[in-house]
Structure formats: C-alpha cells, structure tokens
Amino acid sequence: xxxxxxxxxxxxxxxxxxxxxxxxxxxxxxxxxxxxxxxxxxxxxxxxxxxxxxxxxxxxxxxxxxxxxxxxxxxxxxxxxxxxxxxxxxxxxxxxxxxxxxxxxxxxxxxxx
Amino acid sequence: xxxxxxxxxxxxxxxxxxxxxxxxxxxxxxxxxxxxxxxxxxxxxxxxxxxxxxxxxxxxxxxxxxxxxxxxxxxxxxxxxxxxxxxxxxxxxxxxxxxxxxxxxxxxxxxxxxxxx
Numbered sequence: 001x002x003x004x005x006x007x008x009x010x011x012x013x014x015x016x017x018x019x020x021x022x023x024x025x026x027x028x029x030x031x032x033x034x035x036x037x038x039x040x041x042x043x044x045x046x047x048x049x050x051x052x053x054x055x056x057x058x059x060x061x062x063x064x065x066x067x068x069x070x071x072x073x074x075x076x077x078x079x080x081x082x083x084x085x086x087x088x089x090x091x092x093x094x095x096x097x098x099x100x101x102x103x104x105x106x107x108x109x110x111x112x113x
Numbered sequence: 114x115x116x117x118x119x120x121x122x123x124x125x126x127x128x129x130x131x132x133x134x135x136x137x138x139x140x141x142x143x144x145x146x147x148x149x150x151x152x153x154x155x156x157x158x159x160x161x162x163x164x165x166x167x168x169x170x171x172x173x174x175x176x177x178x179x180x181x182x183x184x185x186x187x188x189x190x191x192x193x194x195x196x197x198x199x200x201x202x203x204x205x206x207x208x209x210x211x212x213x214x215x216x217x218x219x220x221x222x223x224x225x226x227x228x229x230x
Contacts, residue, residue: 041223045209102160
C-alpha cells in the first residue's frame with residue numbers, strides 16, 4: 001500500500017472560517033510534508049515533520065497551523081485565510097528525511113472567498 | 114542550495130512516439146536520489162521513476178527510462194510508445210537540504226506533455 005489519503009478533496013471557506021485539512025498514511029513512514037501548489041507552478045514546501053516533530057517551517061504565515069498527532073496522521077489547521085491562499089494543498093510522506101522515495105496524496109483544492 | 118531546471122515548458126507528440134523530457138540540476142551532495150513525478154489533470158503527484166546517484170545503471174520502469182549523466186548533472190526522462198494517458202505535467206525533483214537530512218523536495222518548473230491521438 002503506497003497510499004497517502006487527503007480529505008477533503010475540495011474546500012471552499014470564507015476568510016473568517018476555521019477549517020482543517022487531513023492527511024493519513026499507513027506505510028510506516030516517519031516523515032510527512034505539506035506543500036502548497038498554485039496553478040501551473042511546482043509545489044512549494046510549507047512544513048516538514050519528522051518523527052512527529054516539526055522539522056521545517058518555511059516561513060509560512062501563522063494562519064496556517066500544522067499538527068502531527070501521531071506517526072500516521074498530519075493535519076493543517078486554517079484560520080483567517082486570504083484569497084491568495086487559494087491553491088492545491090498536497091501532503092506527502094517518506095520513510096524518513098533521507099527522502100529515498102516520497103508519495104503524495106491527491107491534494108485538497110482550497111478556495112478562499 | 115539545490116536547483117532543478119526543466120527547459121521545456123510544453124511538448125506535444127503523437128501517440129506511440131517516443132519523447133524525451135530534459136532536466137538538469139545542481140547539488141553539492143555526493144549521494145542523492147533523483148525523481149520524475151507525473152501530475153495529470155486529476156492533480157495527484159505520481160512517482161514515475163527514481164534514480165540513485167550512486168548507481169551508474171540507468172533506471173527503467175516499463176515504458177519509462179532515464180538517461181542519468183552524473184558528471185553533467187543531467188537527468189532526462191524517456192517515454193517510449195507514448196499513450197494518451199501520459200498527458201500530464203512532469204516534474205523533475207531532487208531532495209533539498211544536506212547531510213542526509215532532506216528539507217523536502219526541490220522541483221523543476223515542470224514540462225506539460227501532450228500526447229495527440
């Protein structure tokens with residue numbers, strides 16, 4: 001099983017809403033990642049978790065708050081987003097930070113109105 | 114810092130033809146992996162093929178193969194007998210960071226491949 005599952009697939013939220021994106025993997029991977037992808041652009045790294053601890057935070061605004069409750073689950077909490085935050089949010093996992101292989105979820109298409 | 118360059122924004126070929134997508138990169142690491150990902154309109158990033166820089170033999174996966182030139186820092190993807198389902202964005206990627214602790218993947222800008230019937 002090389003599956004990374006992301007929910008929801010689509011999300012529309014207002015600028016005052018609070019919502020969460022969820023990512024799950026059952027491959028025993030200990031590194032998990034959040035990427036943001038704008039249309040016709042490559043993914044950009046947001047956060048890296050290694051062994052459930054935040055390893056990298058790429059200067060992401062505080063309105064994005066990651067959480068890793070256990071080794072299989074990664075959340076991204078959203079609050080007071082701006083329209084420019086509309087994008088595809090991709091979750092990925094790898095066995096560890098050596099990144100010999102990485103698997104991606106289908107992504108959540110987020111629209112902020 | 115690692116960089117990845119894909120110089121072909123878009124390519125179009127006929128079904129059943131062979132197509133080669135180019136990628137050059139820069140890294141100070143001595144051992145690393147290189148990846149090609151496919152992102153169809155369904156938007157999931159699918160790992161197509163990977164190459165360990167330590168290995169001289171080029172990786173192959175069915176119709177997909179790479180031409181890895183370590184000294185030239187070149188990593189091209191060849192798709193043989195192209196099919197309509199190969200239509201997608203293709204990204205070349207390299208782990209960021211150093212010392213065995215990657216900071217995620219560095220991606221090229223992508224090549225939009227269109228397979229014409």
